[in-house]
Amino acid sequence: MSIFVDERTKVVVQGLTGGQGRFHGLRNRDYGTQVVAGVTPGKGGTDVEGIPVFDSMHEAVAATGADASFVVVPPRFACDAILEAAVAGIGFIVCITEGIPAQDEALTYNRLRREFPTVRLLGPNCPGIISPGKTNIGITSGDIALAGGPVGIVSRSGTLTYQALYELSQQGVGQTTCVGIGGDPVPGTNFIDCLEAFQADPDTRAVMMIGEIGGSEEERAAGFIGAQMTKPVVAYIAGVTAPPGRKMGHAGAIISGSQGTAQAKMDALSAAGVSVAANPTEAGERMVEVVRALA
């Protein structure tokens, strides 16, 4: 099994006619994802290599029965696109857009929470989700993933998500689902949402968690793992050498005061029984050992 999405998930690409939308939308389809429609206002009636384009999400959903969307539009349009998807009845929205103002993210998150409590938003500023062999929604390169499980991956950083997939696939360890939650201050889906889903998924037998400096989500995740998880977890936290007070690219990645240091996160995870690795390669090696011990 996989979490959140599977081979039956029908995806609309919001922004399919743009450069990035076209490139990644078609790559997703090539991977096997059911990319059933695109939406670009004003371009309804056209198509992108056989994928029909609609003017609105409402029309796209009515015509195709889509249940997921992939938002790949510029920052100033992204929040409207997310809300349009929710209004149209989409239940799972992946937004890869980087650079959305934090105030817009906070407002959109809370509008979804109030008006569409069952809708799950993944991102913004995330690589998306891949369930190897089933579906790939987002910008992850599908060839670095390996189908068959038994590892679930959840990561804040996009590129470290790929690194984690790659390390495991190289060692012949497959993945059930790999979720990139994104590095922005208000992610729609957080570590705990994913850990909870992996704990409940019978095919996922171990979880790799990739965090980074800033915020307190990793510490909260450690609390959840200690209290609720029976499956083994291997973690890696990026930013041990990051200087305090400097934003490391992600709006979220900043150490302020004594909060959010890599060491504090690693200590909290270790205390919760998580195996904490010093670098992505070591995390991969430790997971190989964990998976061997499961067999």
Next chain:
Amino acid sequence: MDLYEYQGKQYFHRFGIPTSPGGVADTVEEAVVQADQAGYPVVVKAQVKVGGRGKAGGIKLAKDPAEVRQHAGAILGLDIKGHVVKRLWIEHASDIAREYYASFTLDRPNKLHLGMLSTAGGVDIEEVAATNPEAIARLHIDPVEGLSQETARRWVDEAGLDEEARDEAATVLVRLYHCFVEGDCDLAEINPLIFTTDGRVHALDAKVTLDENAAYRHPEWEALGGSDTDDEREKMAKARGLNYIGLSGSVGIIANGAGLAMSTLDVVTQVGGSAANFLDIGGGANAAVMAAALEVINSDPAVRSIFVNIFGGITRVDEVAKGIIEALTHVEIRSPIVLRLDGTNSVEGRELLAPHLSDRLLAESTMLDGARRAVALAGQAGQ
């Protein structure tokens, strides 16, 4: 982007938050002119983006032009925790009855706005939060609802502000909230928010951090720009739109994505080296961005080797390869470059680079091996 106090006060002014009359001065003479306009006594305040100015001698009271001259002369050029004072803010001194603390920020775990209000203002609020947390009245605000005057009025009651200050304080807080939201701040903080002996509430300091992602809808921010760094490398990177932080090591780092860039720094350190910088070329970087990144790293005289660590997702490795080739034809890169390229279009990228590989441009297949090679080339470790 952090604002200087004077910029923060000017920003507050746009949202109707009262501040003291004053102006900026870059010289002693300008300081006297501003003091004359503001009216004596005045406060001469160092403009640096670091806390603890008062303790460092960067804030002084002056009762006449001679004292302004004396203090301005002493404070200009003063080094406060590594920040050299180049600009002063001169404002009319206030008669303070009480000092409060007020701020709005985003409560990330709860995904709500968080207001903090306290009668224990004027001091380090983090210390108050740690030692006396009940002295801070916290208010969670749903961004969908916003902050009403009624809620603000209840909040000042709860915080225990002086009775006579409460109505006006509530109004200032609603305005500060508008500044925070419509002004696209990550942080809007007043410490101290003062109650004067003549019964007015206003901001004696301003700490504003703007969310750079919102710059597209605030053309007025361009004027605030001004680099707050003396690091030539950072200035050069900023001019090229790169996400760069200067460090003190000898291995230049170029990576895509903040997480991978941070991880690259960590791994270089673990194998015995030290990074010269953090540089995230971002998602979807093209050849021009890659070329600009190499030029900035190349300008750093401390750099002995360069580690390019790319895992393509939205970034396409063939674009990165084109950027490297382009940079090599335009600029003489002083240091050997170690490449580690994986992910989207990496096969195409490696093919493009294959004819260019040499002892100055090397390829490694893993991040760890790439880091080891770069560190060895920088002559830092015996790995």
